[in-house]
Amino acid sequence: xxxxxxxxxxxxxxxxxxxxxxxxxxxxxxxxxxxxxxxxxxxxxxxxxxxxxxxxxxxxxxxxxxxxxxxxxxxxxxxxxxxxxxxxxxxxxxxxxxxxxxxxxxxxxxxxxxxxx
Numbered sequence: 001x002x003x004x005x006x007x008x009x010x011x012x013x014x015x016x017x018x019x020x021x022x023x024x025x026x027x028x029x030x031x032x033x034x035x036x037x038x039x040x041x042x043x044x045x046x047x048x049x050x051x052x053x054x055x056x057x058x059x060x061x062x063x064x065x066x067x068x069x070x071x072x073x074x075x076x077x078x079x080x081x082x083x084x085x086x087x088x089x090x091x092x093x094x095x096x097x098x099x100x101x102x103x104x105x106x107x108x109x110x111x112x113x114x115x116x117x
Contacts, residue, residue, distance in 0.1 A: 006047035010056040035059035
């Protein structure tokens with residue numbers, strides 16, 4: 001049974017890119033366009049890992065990360081952002097990894113593989 005990854009990003013083209021690339025790697029991918037009901041979605045879908053955007057319209061990924069950690073302490077989370085400035089934010093240390101967004105997904109795929117192996 002393939003490992004399940006939840007991708008949370010407000011940009012449709014990013015969700016599509018991640019879904020295509022990670023499905024090719026053999027993962028089952030589900031997506032969310034924002035943080036609405038994220039904890040309930042995690043409860044229902046039981047993903048093995050979450051890829052979480054930081055800057056979303058109406059949602060702050062760092063706050064969502066804290067919500068995830070409060071309920072699912074051991075669920076791996078990889079923060080993704082187009083900006084590397086969030087790496088130094090104290091809230092981001094609760095994530096398992098931090099990846100700067102790129103259309104080249106080698107780093108993201110490597111981090112996912114490391115966490116799920």
